Amino acid sequence: MNLIELVREAGVVGAGGAGFPTHVKLAARVDTVLANGAECEPLLYSDQFVMESHAGEIVDGLRHVMRQTGATRGLICVKEKYHDAVARFEKLIAAEKGMELFLLGNFYPSGDEQVLVYETTGRIVPEAGIPLNVGVVVQNVATLANIARAAKGEAVTDKIITVGGEIKNPGVHRVPLGASLAGIIAGCGGPLVDDFALLLNGPMMGRLADPEKEVVTKTTAGFFILPKANPHVARLSRPLAADIRLSRGACEQCRYCTDLCPRSLNGHALEPHAIMRVINEQREPEASTVLNAFLCCECGVCDLFACPIALSPRRFFRDFKRSLSGRGIRFTPENKELKADIYREVRRVPKDKLTRRLALSKYEIKPAYHGTRWDMPAVNLPLSMHLGAPALPLVEAGDKVKRGQKIASIPEGKLGAAVHASIDGTVTKVNGYIRIEK
Numbered sequence: 001m002n003l004i005e006l007v008r009e010a011g012v013v014g015a016g017g018a019g020f021p022t023h024v025k026l027a028a029r030v031d032t033v034l035a036n037g038a039e040c041e042p043l044l045y046s047d048q049f050v051m052e053s054h055a056g057e058i059v060d061g062l063r064h065v066m067r068q069t070g071a072t073r074g075l076i077c078v079k080e081k082y083h084d085a086v087a088r089f090e091k092l093i094a095a096e097k098g099m100e101l102f103l104l105g106n107f108y109p110s111g112d113e114q115v116l117v118y119e120t121t122g123r124i125v126p127e128a129g130i131p132l133n134v135g136v137v138v139q140n141v142a143t144l145a146n147i148a149r150a151a152k153g154e155a156v157t158d159k160i161i162t163v164g165g166e167i168k169n170p171g172v173h174r175v176p177l178g179a180s181l182a183g184i185i186a187g188c189g190g191p192l193v194d195d196f197a198l199l200l201n202g203p204m205m206g207r208l209a210d211p212e213k214e215v216v217t218k219t220t221a222g223f224f225i226l227p228k229a230n231p232h233v234a235r236l237s238r239p240l241a242a243d244i245r246l247s248r249g250a251c252e253q254c255r256y257c258t259d260l261c262p263r264s265l266n267g268h269a270l271e272p273h274a275i276m277r278v279i280n281e282q283r284e285p286e287a288s289t290v291l292n293a294f295l296c297c298e299c300g301v302c303d304l305f306a307c308p309i310a311l312s313p314r315r316f317f318r319d320f321k322r323s324l325s326g327r328g329i330r331f332t333p334e335n336k337e338l339k340a341d342i343y344r345e346v347r348r349v350p351k352d353k354l355t356r357r358l359a360l361s362k363y364e365i366k367p368a369y370h371g372t373r374w375d376m377p378a379v380n381l382p383l384s385m386h387l388g389a390p391a392l393p394l395v396e397a398g399d400k401v402k403r404g405q406k407i408a409s410i411p412e413g414k415l416g417a418a419v420h421a422s423i424d425g426t427v428t429k430v431n432g433y434i435r436i437e438k
């Protein structure tokens with residue numbers, strides 16, 4: 001099998017984003033590959049530990065991807081302040097042809113693909129485009145480690161996640177896919193508060209989730225226990241209608257949301273304040289204003305950092321995108337030259353300041369790393385842990401399976417990813433997910 005087939009067979013997907021199937025990205029021809037170790041979300045430490053404990057696999061994965069895509073340049077993008085990871089990579093890439101380290105500042109969202117491409121190459125990804133359009137492939141560091149393992153025939157069965165907040169033993173853990181979040185909370189000693197909310201995947205891009213219903217997937221980066229009364233929880237729980245009411249009464253058109261928007265600073269025609277004006281004045285929205293919603297990456301800078309009165313252009317964009325996509329309406333980019341904003345560098349959002357603004361600094365502590373894989377009595381593996389069509393089950397209730405065995409495959413001719421057993425055991429249920437009990 002070649003690398004693309006091995007990666008497809010191993011079920012590798014983008015570990016740091018929406019779960020785009022990696023084998024599809026590997027079919028591209030580019031000149032540059034970026035290993036994304038920016039990990040810019042406050043409170044998350046998972047990628048830092050992946051880099052410190054699996055640096056060799058990351059370099060192997062990067063070498064594989066460079067060879068596969070024809071790239072002559074491979075940049076490992078890591079925060080300057082991650083001294084241990086930097087030291088490890090420096091040693092490992094000393095003799096590697098075409099590989100370099102790119103040291104990033106501590107700002108948000110340094111890990112956004114388009115921001116990273118501009119920071120490292122000076123190229124601007126076109127509106128509604130992807131890095132491939134400018135000759136770049138971006139792979140998260142954990143994905144690269146999975147690619148290196150896939151090249152040796154190992155499937156994706158585990159995830160390294162951060163568990164933090166109001167929990168007895170915060171830490172970074174290696175857990176089997178499909179492990180229940182409630183089980184992990186119990187295994188970490190339980191919550192320190194009675195009335196808590198669970199924040200999945202970080203305060204900026206993440207969401208509130210039910211620990212009894214959710215499991216670890218290929219894109220889970222971590223979760224945090226917060227008191228229900230925490231202002232950030234209240235903010236995320238606010239209904240959209242309340243946001244609209246607030247916006248109508250309070251938006252002062254100061255433009256901070258636009259001035260600090262990373263996509264706007266990269267030269268895209270996204271102006272959050274303009275959409276707020278349309279909503280505030282209850283005008284019939286012009287097509288161009290509304291369609292620009294498709295340029296929003298939902299980073300949260302506008303609502304969680306920029307707006308002085310905590311309004312949320314992001315939520316309106318999200319809602320517009322959903323309703324426009326539902327009606328089959330898409331954004332058509334104009335073929336124009338893009339120029340980054342001249343103030344781009346001074347308008348980066350410092351991560352520490354952002355964490356303080358979110359009132360979450362007390363949870364920003366580097367937790368202990370537990371490299372040993374957790375033993376779980378049962379897992380529920382979703383058939384959809386990736387972008388594309390759900391995987392098709394290859395097993396039924398009663399089947400005995402071994403960890404690493406393929407239990408669901410990509411439907412013929414579709415975009416998708418295979419699913420593998422993450423523990424040894426017996427299949428007890430197949431119903432949108434596959435349950436395996438020890």
Ligand code: SF4
Binds near residue numbers: 255258306312
């Ligand atoms: S930052 Fe807030 S108040 Fe200012 S224009 Fe944007 S939404 Fe309105």
Ligand code: SF4
Binds near residue numbers: 303
């Ligand atoms: S969430 Fe806000 S700041 Fe981020 S890209 Fe969208 S409009 Fe810009």
